Amino acid sequence: MEQLDNLIRIAGRKGLMAKAITSSRFDIYSLSSADKQLRTEAIECFTSFLCLTDKGNDINQNSEKSEKPVIVISAHKQQKSTFSYEQAFNSLFDSLERLSEIAERESVMLAMENPGSGLLLSPLELRELIDEINNPYLGICFNPDNVGQSGDPIDWLRILDKRIIALRLPLKDAAENGTEDNQDVIVTELERQGFNSPAICNLIV
Numbered sequence: 256m257e258q259l260d261n262l263i264r265i266a267g268r269k270g271l272m273a274k275a276i277t278s279s280r281f282d283i284y285s286l287s288s289a290d291k292q293l294r295t296e297a298i299e300c301f302t303s304f305l306c307l308t309d310k311g312n313d314i315n316q317n318s319e320k321s322e323k324p325v326i327v328i329s330a331h332k333q334q335k336s337t338f339s340y341e342q343a344f345n346s347l348f349d350s351l352e353r354l355s356e357i358a359e360r361e362s363v364m365l366a367m368e369n370p371g372s373g374l375l376l377s378p379l380e381l382r383e384l385i386d387e388i389n390n391p392y393l394g395i396c397f398n399p400d401n402v403g404q405s406g407d408p409i410d411w412l413r414i415l416d417k418r419i420i421a422l423r424l425p426l427k428d429a430a431e432n433g434t435e436d437n438q439d440v441i442v443t444e445l446e447r448q449g450f451n452s453p454a455i456c457n458l459i460v
Contacts, residue, residue: 287347330370355390371401394420
């Protein structure tokens, strides 16, 4: 957290606006893990992100428009696990429900990235999860690359609809795989749906 606090101060001095914050260590698999200690640490990490403004850190206080960033729960590459699907799903549900309550209390949006393997491989299942928790501060960070072989990204967009509150575009992978045109189609569809939330670009140089 000390490193993040330093980055916030540097961004503030330069008048930069943070649109999204995520963790490279913890993700949805951490929140659904069979390891209770790992789940607890992940919840504590995302809770600290959600409560940043409680510590007197108005992240975007020096920008022209003060606005709280979206806290994104990423879906990194899944680690091997002996946890059953049902147990993993239930643990993720409980973790998200708890974090959603904190997000609502802090008035900070919380977005869960759609995973590419292991869990929630159907847009219908993902939609049902979000609707069951039923918290206006919880939504989806849509990553079209994670849809993979499980369907058409445009179909996912239309099923998830307004539940999508952030977009992740892996630009480096798109350039290497020649999928930039697909990303243009996705952005066009989101614009048609009235999407105006943060887009997170993974550009590694």
